[in-house]
Amino acid sequence: MCILLIHACLVQIKVLPAEHNCPTTKLVENKMASQSWVADRLTDWLKKNPSKGPKAAKEKVEGDYGIKLKYSKAYSGMQLAL
DSSP states (O other): OOOOOOOOOOOOOOOOSSOOOSTTTTOOTTOOOOHHHHHHHHHHHHHHOTTOOHHHHHHHHHHHHOOOOOHHHHHHHHHHHO
């Protein structure tokens, strides 16, 4: 005679009623920042700092959002923001 043990789990799913709008909403773990995401973050900064280049933009995004960004992505994001 066999005795079977059944283990049951109760799962509860909660939904946040308010819109989630932190800076990393569009970023998923292990995904790179898109050009449009970078452009969105740089638009106001570029208006205040029009003489800054991609290197400064890269450092700005990396510092503000704690991510690693390629120079080319910063450059493309800047071009899109302009």
